[in-house]
Amino acid sequence: MPNKAVRLKKTVLYALTLLFALPGLTTFAHAGNPHTHGQAALNIALDTETLTLNLVSPLDNLTGFEHAPRTPEQHARARQAAELLQNADQLFIPDPGAGCTLDSVDLESAILVSSGAQGDQTAAGTPSTHVKDTGQHTHTSGHGTHDTHADVELTATFLCENASAAHFIDTTLFESFKRLQTMSVQIASPHGQSGLTLKRGTQRIALPE
Ligand SMILES: [Zn+2]
Numbered sequence: 386m387p388n389k390a391v392r393l394k395k396t397v398l399y400a401l402t403l404l405f406a407l408p409g410l411t412t413f414a415h416a417g418n419p420h421t422h423g424q425a426a427l428n429i430a431l432d433t434e435t436l437t438l439n440l441v442s443p444l445d446n447l448t449g450f451e452h453a454p455r456t457p458e459q460h461a462r463a464r465q466a467a468e469l470l471q472n473a474d475q476l477f478i479p480d481p482g483a484g485c486t487l488d489s490v491d492l493e494s495a496i497l498v499s500s501g502a503q504g505d506q507t508a509a510g511t512p513s514t515h516v517k518d519t520g521q522h523t524h525t526s527g528h529g530t531h532d533t534h535a536d537v538e539l540t541a542t543f544l545c546e547n548a549s550a551a552h553f554i555d556t557t558l559f560e561s562f563k564r565l566q567t568m569s570v571q572i573a574s575p576h577g578q579s580g581l582t583l584k585r586g587t588q589r590i591a592l593p594e
Contacts, residue, residue: 420534422446423566425558431551431574431592436485436543438477438554444496444535446565451535453496466537467497469561473541478555480592484546491540549575554590559583 425442444451447466454460469476474487545551551574559565568583570590577593 420536423564425565425568427568427570427590429554429570429572429574429590429592431548431572433547433549433575434545435488436479436483436545436548436551436554438473438539438541438543440537440539440541440558442537442539442562442565444494444537447537447562448496449564451496451533463497466562467492467494470497470537470539473539474543476557476561477541477543478557479543479545480551480553483548483551485543485548485551486545487541488544489540489542491542492537493539494535494537496535497537551592552594553592555588556583556590557588559585559587 420443422443422445425440425446427441428437428439430437430439447470448454448459448462450459450462454463470492471490473490479485558568566585570581570583572579572581572590572592574593579593581590583590
């Protein structure tokens with residue numbers, strides 16, 4: 386008889402790559418993203434002074450490929466994707482009532498880094514940007530197949546005068562990345578937790594009140 390545990394194991398491995406810890410939030414569940422093209426997962430955490438957004442997406446959603454760029458066009462797409470992600474305060478626009486300012490952007494993608502697309506925004510007054518060389522994984526064991534996939538993880542942290550006063554966050558993710566179809570969102574805020582699925586065309590993420 387076939388062993389059902391094998392398939393489960395793959396799912397668990399994906400889940401482990403997505404683990405993400407937030408200080409001060411013990412019941413923060415990741416939205417879960419088993420690397421399905423067209424889908425992404427967004428975690429939003431609000432406390433009194435900070436707003437943290439963690440996006441995990443297949444690279445395919447952002448560039449249309451999941452390997453090192455080979456052609457000038459692919460290099461350009463990788464650079465463009467990295468620039469869009471690093472300008473996180475244009476991808477995510479918090480409710481102005483919360484008085485939030487982008488503080489840091491952390492982009493993890495082996496492919497976007499190796500394409501030379503990493504930002505270097507270290508001038509005074511601009512958010513700090515960190516790019517790490519992680520995120521690509523190859524599955525070769527067991528099935529005789531050789532699938533290479535790559536995820537991108539973006540963590541954007543805003544400092545806010547009153548983060549808990551935010552009623553919504555607007556996002557331009559769907560406009561910026563045409564291949565993105567749905568996004569599962571998990572929100573943890575002082576007003577409670579909620580989960581929702583956004584479809585292409587959505588611009589506003591309502592926060593718990
Ligand atoms: Zn993939």
